[in-house]
Amino acid sequence: MRLRPAGLAAAGIALLAWTALAGSEFTVTLLDYIGLYALVALGLVLLTGIGGLTSFGQAAFVGLGAYATAWLTTAPLPGWLAWTGGSPWAGLLLGLLITGGVAWVLGTVSLRLSGHYLPLGTIAWGLSLYFLFGTLGFLGGYTGLAGVPPLSLGGVALAGSRQLFWVIWAVLLAAMLLVGNLLDSREGRAIRALRGGMVMAESMGVDTARSRIAIFIIAALLAGLSGWLYAHMQRFVNPTPFGLPIGIEYLFMAVVGGAGHVWGALLGAGVVTLLKQWLQDILPRLLGESGNFETVVFGILLVVVLQRAREGLWPALAAFARRVLPLAAARRPIDAAAAPLARRAPPARGDVVLEARGLTRRFGGLVANDGVSLAVRAGEVLALIGPNGAGKSTLFNLLSGVDDPSSGRVVFRGRDMTGRPSRESAALGLGRTFQHVRLLPQMNVLDNIAIGAHLRGRPGLLAGLCGAALRLDRAAERRLLAEAARQARRVGLGDDLHAPAGALPLGRQRMLEIARALCADPCLLLLDEPAAGLRHLEKRALAQVLAGLRDEGMAILLVEHDMDFVMGLADRVVVLEFGRKIAEGPPERVQNDPRVLEAYLGGVE
Structure with a gap:
């Protein structure tokens, strides 16, 4: 009997729920923090690991979400906000609106940068927002805002870590599901194409500027959502958790877990959080004095991990699981009966x-x-x-x-x-190939070819992202993948649809490029x-x-x-x-x- 990944995920969720019910208060609180950190790391998986855009400023977006709800729920409200009644749920809406708006402005400016200038730009605005939080008097300065009310559902206050655990992890798992759905779609392939370079993606019809700003805003919204949950868990907000060191730590979590994998965000957040906690407990006993020794050891261990597992821990863990467990291969079926995509009228021969x-x-x-x-x-x-x-x-x-x-x-x-x-x-x-083959080697042959059909389905940006995340695009997706499979068979790649593109010999990779170009009609x-x-x-x-x-x-x-x-x-x-x-x-x-x-x-x- 072959085990399916969905079954393993269900078993993991069941184990997590049992831990929340039977574990100590300290264990549950630690799980709460892992869930909050994983939510931010998930945005960085999308932004950095898949989109290729390095950001050190995500902690500032966490701060925007936290401060927005803290201010709304603790300060005297102006008349135009009186209708909210200082509700934490109105704070969620306000936090997401502010975070999304600031992300749009910063992304419009920052994403014009390339190379090392982009991460330097994120450091600059991350520091600026951090000092802004401490400077503005109505946000409490560096003292912060206290008295943030707990979340409540159906009149029941979720004041303890054990009660908030279910909310935090439900939000995290829902976000992981939605991001996974997004990546398994036409828009997701456009986002993944960013890793292949702007020239390749644009030649396939991808509006790279639009895709870059979209994932920048999504990553910021996930961070803002984490900040909202953090504020109502801590019941107090000050600038300290939103500085540059924490932003670097979030990036470490994504990279250590596996920056190109959705589940890597959770693994990285868990490993980094638990490792820091253990080091803080163990090192003072070994060295006989207290200090920030865990930072030194943590840095050394991080370098070792990145040397041994350059793609992060999740791919290594997944490869080990495939060796020792009877896992079923995750292959999407091809609907051979799917209606063909519409074709453009060809020019007359000789024109x-x-x-x-x-x-x-x-x-x-x-x-x-x-x-x-x-x-x-x-x-x-x-x-x-x-x-x-x-x-x-x-x-x-x-x-x-x-x-x-x-x-x-x-x-x-x-x-x-x-x-x-x-x-x-x-x-x-106009379709084209390249002198030096430009593929996404970790993606399979079918998805590489399907990138070429990007312009053969044209919903707007918001409709495309939402439809993909909610899996409302499945009918169109089946037609698109069926077209990609037809073009693969046309050039002799019908037996390699589910093989990683990087594993093909050069000759077949060049045929893949031709099939990808043909997929655009x-x-x-x-x-x-x-x-x-x-x-x-x-x-x-x-x-x-x-x-x-x-x-x-x-x-x-x-x-x-x-x-x-x-x-x-x-x-x-x-x-x-x-x-x-x-x-x-x-x-x-x-x-x-x-x-x-x-x-x-x-x-x-």
């Missing part, structure tokens, strides 16, 4: 699909492309060749919208796309060195796939160095040298052109 008009791209004094013009027609394969440094990849980026030309125009399906972002070209039917494919690194049989299989797409009326523009591959497949060839077009025509004529021989071989001889 010009993409046109470059005098494209020039300068990088300072270097001219990478110099007045290049070409046209790609439906139902043909146009090959772009040239020696290394000829400007092929730069031209590819101009055509796909990754870079803007210094002069000239790009026209796609009759529309001037010059200077437009690549996701707009993707929306019109393109009318034009831009393929950047698709045969690089492939063996002979893999190249032959790739050529058969591309020839089949051409016969279906697809326009294909490919950059390739393998001349045998190009000459056996292309209908026309364009040759670049030092950024300029030196030849264009059928393969037979181009390969005998003296200028081409000069460029490749140094002379006609």
Whole structure:
């Protein structure tokens, strides 16, 4: 008999409930804190582990949620808030509104930063909010606000740690379920695509700015929710728990547990909280004096954990469980009977699909492309060749919208796309692959391919997030995954749907990229060195796939160095040298052109 993960989760919840009923008051209080910390760490799993955005300022958002409800429930209220009656539940609403609004403002500014500037920016506003809490007189300054009332349900006050335990853990488990649902959806794949880089995600049609601000706000709201619960558990609020050191600790919890995994937030919060508590109890006895020795030991242990388990403890624990327990494989069924997704009207064979008009791209004094013009027609394969440094990849980026030309125009399906972002070209039917394969190696093949269909389902941001979290999108999700499976079978990956994409050999990874591009229902494919690194049989299989797409009326523009591959497949060839077009025509004529021989071989001889 195979055990299912859902059964193990149910057993864990039952054990947790038994501990709350039979454990000591100290044990239950410790579990309460673990639940509160895990709620913040869950937001960091979404923001940092999955979205790739490092934040040290989440403790400040916890403070916003805590101070909002503390002020509302303890201070004399202005007339416009009299209707709330100082209710803690009104404090929850106020806290979430303030936290969401501040997160939107800070995210709009901070997320323009990249590299190490982003975490430095989060440190800056985290410190600013911390000192703001201590400076504002109506928030009690550094003394804080006392007399926060307990939560109440149905007239019953939840004043003790044992009573609040059920609320805290119910909120945490609900949040974990909703975040897990979100990640297992179209919007979730768009969020995961951020880890593959902005260029890849935008080329698949993902609005990366929108996805980044969305997960930033969600993470802030989870932190604000934790702050609300904290305020009514402690019944007192001051700035100390919302400073930068606590923000760093929250990030440690997410990273130690497994920053890319929902359950890693709970594991990390539990390990860090219990380890700190044990060290505080044990070290003074061993050393014979008190002090902050636990911080030193904790730091050393953290380094060791990160060296031994770089992805965190949860993946290591899950791998161990798969070895020793008869766990059933978690595979989503593919609905072969699902209705196919709607397709766009293809251009007529022979119509010009993409046109470059005098494209020039300068990088300072270097001219990478110099007045290049070409046209790609439906139902043909146009090959772009040239020696290394000829400007092929730069031209590819101009055509796909990754870079803007210094002069000239790009026209796609009759529309001037010059200077437009690549996701707009993707929306019109442009699909592409990359010279260096860009996949999400930890995700399976099916989900990687399904990223390509992002624009084939278009609810608004709020509707998409809420629908995914509440699993209201299952019908659309079944159709989308069925389409991804069809494209996988089309390129020969039908037997690898549930395999991690990073475990595939290079040739099959390149086929996966093509399947992902096809999932977007393109009318034009831009393929950047698709045969690089492939063996002979893999190249032959790739050529058969591309020839089949051409016969279906697809326009294909490919950059390739393998001349045998190009000459056996292309209908026309364009040759670049030092950024300029030196030849264009059928393969037979181009390969005998003296200028081409000069460029490749140094002379006609």
